[in-house]
């Protein structure tokens with residue numbers, strides 16, 4: 100955490116990222132720098148490469164070429180086991196519709212990544228309860244996903260993405276299944292929680308208004324960055 104090599108540089112950096120499916124380029128050479136505290140909206144038409152970019156940066160997909168550094172350390176050449184460990188410890192994920200475990204309570208869902216990251220049960224549950232309370236879900240810790248509204252379930256998913264204190268949160272259409280007002284509230288909850296925890300956040304969204312409410316926007320078209328954010332966030 101205090102390695103001087105990266106404390107002033109980006110927390111996550113992608114260089115020349117290329118991802119091909121057959122002859123088609125999902126990513127055609129993307130450079131992106133994410134600094135601590137950044138909140139970046141990723142926008143672009145369907146099929147432009149947004150999910151591919153998140154998955155390549157998070158090490159879910161392997162790029163065909165390019166480099167990824169996390170906190171100054173190259174991570175794209177790591178083996179599957181190490182990358183899976185990074186995903187459990189350094190990254191948090193919020194998906195379009197929760198992907199909560201239906202059989203587990205809100206509190207158990209939220210504690211899960213922290214337990215998987217190797218923290219103790221007591222600490223994981225305590226941290227999970229704190230995040231649930233901060234996200235306005237105090238009193239609903241014992242509910243199962245089926246007993247929550249869509250917006251509440253997404254806030255549980257946000258708490259779950261934060262409890263193990265990740266450096267970067269990846270959110271792919273986290274408000275895609277919500278009405279626009281609940282979507283804006285959920286996005287505000289995500290951004291506020293990320294800010295409090297110090298995590299950077301990358302959010303894919305189709306919602307233009309939501310994207311415009313974010314501090315930075317990166318537009319993708321045909322696997323390439325088409326527009327630079329208003330300030331910071333991208334490599335020179």
Ligand SMILES: Nc1ncnc2c1ncn2[C@@H]1O[C@H](COP(=O)(O)OP(=O)(O)OP(=O)(O)O)[C@@H](O)[C@H]1O
Nearest residue numbers: 120123124125143144145146147148149150151152
């Ligand atoms: N597993 C796959 N096999 C083959 N082609 C794929 C695969 N995943 C994605 N693609 C292709 O790569 C391109 C980028 O896809 P990607 O999922 O990154 O787009 P997206 O911007 O997230 O789109 P959407 O907004 O619809 O989610 C598309 O042309 C898609 O068809």
Ligand SMILES: [Mg+2]
Nearest residue numbers: 149150151271
């Ligand atoms: Mg997508």
